[in-house]
Amino acid sequence: MGDVQTIAPRSGAGFTLDRGQTLTVIDPEGRQVSDLLAFNRADIREGISSGRTLDYASRLYLTTGDRLYSNRSNVMLDIVSDDVGRHDFLLTPCSKETFAIIYGDTDPHRGCFGNLAEALAPWGVEPDMIPVAFNCFMNVPIDGATGTFTVEPPLSKAGDTIVFRAEMDLIIGMTACSALQSNGGSFKPIQYRID
Amino acid sequence: MGDVQTIAPRSGAGFTLDRGQTLTVIDPEGRQVSDLLAFNRADIREGISSGRTLDYASRLYLTTGDRLYSNRSNVMLDIVSDDVGRHDFLLTPCSKETFAIIYGDTDPHRGCFGNLAEALAPWGVEPDMIPVAFNCFMNVPIDGATGTFTVEPPLSKAGDTIVFRAEMDLIIGMTACSALQSNGGSFKPIQYRID
Known part of the structure; x- marks a missing residue:
């Protein structure tokens, strides 16, 4: 098993995932969203x-057995297991x-968008190329x-996971989401593991 | 009033729209979808x-009074009137x-995607840049x-319109949609007028 990596609250990470590898997204404390992006390497x-x-x-609402497609209609990721069953793919x-x-903030945080832009910049992904993310654990009834619709606290409990298998060589961007409403009112870390 | 332009069944059109101009999308026969894209000129x-x-x-479900935003969170189009009240912005x-x-087609049509790619190419818009369209009259309960969700016949009747006002100088791509399911089983024209 790979090492568990931690994404600090309100931050992001970028990394590569090879075809056939699995990515386990872990909500270590519960009720924390992680925005996930994938690009063809x-x-x-x-x-x-x-x-x-x-x-x-x-x-x-996607879950185990569902596939995440690219803008070219190729499968990028399969969802191979899912403890939660409620994620968002609208926002x-x-x-x-x-x-x-x-929120009416006067000095706003750069949010997941800014965190993803920084995390993906080393591979040449520009901010304007950031699409709707697959928002792990985000609860939008x-x-x-x-x-x-409303944005409600995630249904994830401490230690819950969702696992993806890569169907092509990918660049992944992931965050510990920065929006109060999405995370039940507090900012917590996210963890992930590559196997 | 501007001239009424007709988009033939299963085809598309590209044109410019200046800030402050209105675009009226007309369903001349009823139950016909039009995919609409906008880019900052x-x-x-x-x-x-x-x-x-x-x-x-x-x-x-967006309608009169709602605003269509860009990936940079700027308002591109306002919906200023709407006879139908049911459109899609998911697909x-x-x-x-x-x-x-x-559909399992063995020799598939290029669809709205191919029609939009051709219509927008003169402005440098590449196929990979085509996002989710605002699908006028598309009924996805x-x-x-x-x-x-399911894709059901549009609720639009012959002559129904939706009217947009441009909030910036735009390039517009529009189609008469090519998918049987979206259009109640037959392919019909779409019309538009710029004022």
Whole structure:
């Protein structure tokens, strides 16, 4: 088994994942979201796509057995196990603008967006290329009749995991999410392991 | 009033829209979807973002009074009137891969994706830059409990419109959608007018 890596609260990490390797995302304390992005290491213009993935799944809430597709309709990651069963694939990483617009912050944190931009910069991924992330453990219940949704505390408990298998050589960006609402009101670390 | 332009069934169009102009999207026969994309004319790396827009609206179904944001959290388009009230902002434009994966087509049409790629190429927009489109008149009801959704015939009747006002100088890509399921089983034209 690989070493467990820790992402400090309100920060991010970038790393490579080879085809066939698994990535275990761990919520060590519970109720903490991790935004996850994936890009094709051979051509970073190919990246994870919520629109393709949701279209092929015909379901908003993805879990074990579901596959995350790229903008070119290739499978990037398979979800091979999942303790929680509730994640979000609708919303973009929180950013300075998110905190200004939704929270009214006057000196906003750079958020997951800024953390992902820094983490992915070494591979040439530019901020404008950051799409909707797969938001591990993020809990966004939807009222089907009206389409309204709310951001509620994650359902994850301490030690819960979601495990992905890479279907191509990837660059991964991951965060310990920086938005109060998404994390039940406190900022906690996220851990991951590559096997 | 501007001239009414017609987009033939299963095709697309690209054009510019100046800040302050309105774009009226018309469903001339009813039950026909039009995928709509917008890029900042001054910098095409800034494009329409479902993730930003849905986050700020806290609602999946957008209508009059809602604003469509870019990946940089700037307002690109305001919805100033809407006869239908049901559109989709979850799913990517249908493509060769959509028809192969979902419909099992052996010689698939290039779909809205291919039509948009051709329509936007003169401005330097590359296929990999095509995000989730705002799918005018597309009817995707969601089961809030399970997150499952289906693609149902549009609720639009002949002559129904949705009207957008540009908040920046834009490049617009639009289609008469090519997917049978999205259009109640037949391919019809879409019209638009710029004022």
